[in-house]
Amino acid sequence: MNCRDFEMNVRALVRTELLDGAQRDLLLGHAKTCLQCTDRLAAEQGLVNGVGAVVAELSEQKASAHVRSALLTAFREQTSTMADNRVIPMPLKVVRHWRLEAAAAAILILVSIAAVLWIYSRSPTEKQVALTAPSLPVTAETPSAPAVGNNVIPEPATANHSRSRHRAARRNSMTNEEVTEFYPLMDGVDLDSLEAVQAVRVELPASALNDLGLQTDRGTPTGPIKADVLLGQDGFARAIRFVR
Amino acid sequence: MTPTTLSDAELLRLMVAGDESAFAALYDEHQGAVYRFALLMSGTANIAEEVTQEVFLFLVRESHRYDPGRGSLPNYLYGVARNYVLRSFKRERPYVPLLEDMEETQEISSTRFLAAEDPLDDYSRNEVIKLVRRAVLTLPERYREVVVLCDFQELSCAEAAAALDCPIGTINSRLHRGHAMLVKKLRSVAKVDAKSLDSQALRCFA
Numbered sequence: 201m202n203c204r205d206f207e208m209n210v211r212a213l214v215r216t217e218l219l220d221g222a223q224r225d226l227l228l229g230h231a232k233t234c235l236q237c238t239d240r241l242a243a244e245q246g247l248v249n250g251v252g253a254v255v256a257e258l259s260e261q262k263a264s265a266h267v268r269s270a271l272l273t274a275f276r277e278q279t280s281t282m283a284d285n286r287v288i289p290m291p292l293k294v295v296r297h298w299r300l301e302a303a304a305a306a307i308l309i310l311v312s313i314a315a316v317l318w319i320y321s322r323s324p325t326e327k328q329v330a331l332t333a334p335s336l337p338v339t340a341e342t343p344s345a346p347a348v349g350n351n352v353i354p355e356p357a358t359a360n361h362s363r364s365r366h367r368a369a370r371r372n373s374m375t376n377e378e379v380t381e382f383y384p385l386m387d388g389v390d391l392d393s394l395e396a397v398q399a400v401r402v403e404l405p406a407s408a409l410n411d412l413g414l415q416t417d418r419g420t421p422t423g424p425i426k427a428d429v430l431l432g433q434d435g436f437a438r439a440i441r442f443v444r
Numbered sequence: 445m446t447p448t449t450l451s452d453a454e455l456l457r458l459m460v461a462g463d464e465s466a467f468a469a470l471y472d473e474h475q476g477a478v479y480r481f482a483l484l485m486s487g488t489a490n491i492a493e494e495v496t497q498e499v500f501l502f503l504v505r506e507s508h509r510y511d512p513g514r515g516s517l518p519n520y521l522y523g524v525a526r527n528y529v530l531r532s533f534k535r536e537r538p539y540v541p542l543l544e545d546m547e548e549t550q551e552i553s554s555t556r557f558l559a560a561e562d563p564l565d566d567y568s569r570n571e572v573i574k575l576v577r578r579a580v581l582t583l584p585e586r587y588r589e590v591v592v593l594c595d596f597q598e599l600s601c602a603e604a605a606a607a608l609d610c611p612i613g614t615i616n617s618r619l620h621r622g623h624a625m626l627v628k629k630l631r632s633v634a635k636v637d638a639k640s641l642d643s644q645a646l647r648c649f650a
Contacts, residue, residue, distance in 0.1 A: 211620075211623060240627070243627040243628075243630055244623070244627060246630055247576070247623065247626055247627055247630055249572070250572050250573070250575065250576035250579075250630070251576060251595045251596060253569055253572050253573050253576070254484075254573050254576050254577055254596060255596055255598075257573050258480050258483065258484070258596075261476070261479060261480055261483060262475060262476045262479055263475050263476075263478075263479045263492070263493050263496040263497070264493060267475075267493050267496055267497050268468075268471060268472075268475070270497060271467075271471060271497060271500050271501065271504075272464060272467070272468060274501055274504060275459075275464055275467050275504050276464065278504050278505060279462040279464070282462065
């Protein structure tokens with residue numbers, strides 16, 4: 201037994217832990233012969249006694265009653281909060297559905313607005329197209345190609361099903377119009393030889409008739425006069441007819 | 445079956461379900477240990493009460509964090525209490541005067557220290573208690589918590605390891621080191637003659 205062994209076992213010696221009689225006697229015998237280990241044993245013994253005294257002193261120490269009451273109050277509040285939270289999932293679910301529906305409605309509204317804007321943004325062009333509805337390219341495979349002299353403006357070859365109702369009404373009104381035959385605007389132009397022409401509805405001042413070399417009388421309106429101008433692929437006007 | 449006859453796990457389950465009596469039973473069962481741990485760690489009754497309240501509030505609000513597989517409920521509460529105590533140290537440190545060094549108490553005679561052996565001498569016993577508690581408070585926190593749990597709260601090293609969430613080897617070494625530091629502090633005031641020591645030892649192991 202040396203001081204190191206004593207140090208390793210002094211705690212167990214004082215606390216009577218896991219030591220048999222022979223080992224205890226060895227440790228106590230060493231303590232009697234070693235002043236340093238005697239002091240060490242005394243200090244350890246004093247520590248154990250002191251700890252025991254503190255434990256005994258504090259054994260009945262507890263938190264005061266107001267801590268308990270405060271905790272019980274907090275527990276009740278927590279319980280009530282939890283009870284409220286248990287009810288929350290249902291409304292949350294409803295809110296989540298409501299949000300989905302609102303999002304869907306918003307998307308629908310946006311799409312509708314975009315569609316309306318698209319339609320109105322196309323209106324001037326379409327108006328022109330509608331006015332020039334018979335002005336679609338006249339191709340060989342188009343049986344209703346606008347022959348010069350036809351009194352009826354042919355239906356467009358490619359009807360757009362999405363066109364609005366007022367365009368259809370306008371088309372109907374156009375079919376009731378009286379038109380003259382096409383007058384060539386350029387000498388020597390054979391209108392039948394044109395592969396593709398485009399008719400553009402225009403409004404001309406009545407004085408323009410005179411410029412074209414047409415005779416006007418008093419019965420000729422002084423306001424704008426409607427006319428369809430046939431344009432060739434090069435964009436030059438080839439012929440004109442008047443509409444009443 | 446009354447709540448007091450139920451196990452901690454059953455009481456905890458009832459508490460989570462909203463049973464106030466179960467919570468009260470848990471509190472009554474464990475608040476003393478938590479309070480004493482906090483008191484020995486901090487040396488202040490106010491902090492001990494505050495920590496006790498915080499620990500059980502934490503249990504109410506974060507009861508799902510307790511994993512029975514990792515240790516008993518008391519050990520878990522010790523661990524929570526330790527965290528709150530250390531937090532209070534950080535908060536209070538700038539305002540709490542440093543503890544007087546143990547050397548200042550050297551005028552306390554060894555006979556007064558050893559008078560703790562005499563259960564009739566209350567005054568001396570109170571001095572001993574005061575001396576030991578002050579010595580414990582001078583320990584660094586990592587040693588203090590182990591000494592408090594193993595010596596004063598009488599937890600085994602394994603239980604302390606579970607409470608403090610560190611290996612048993614660490615607990616053993618810290619406990620050994622903590623004892624050595626405590627003994628060193630107390631040795632200065634506990635000059636014992638070998639003769640009385642022998643009689644104490646014999647009486648102790650008789």
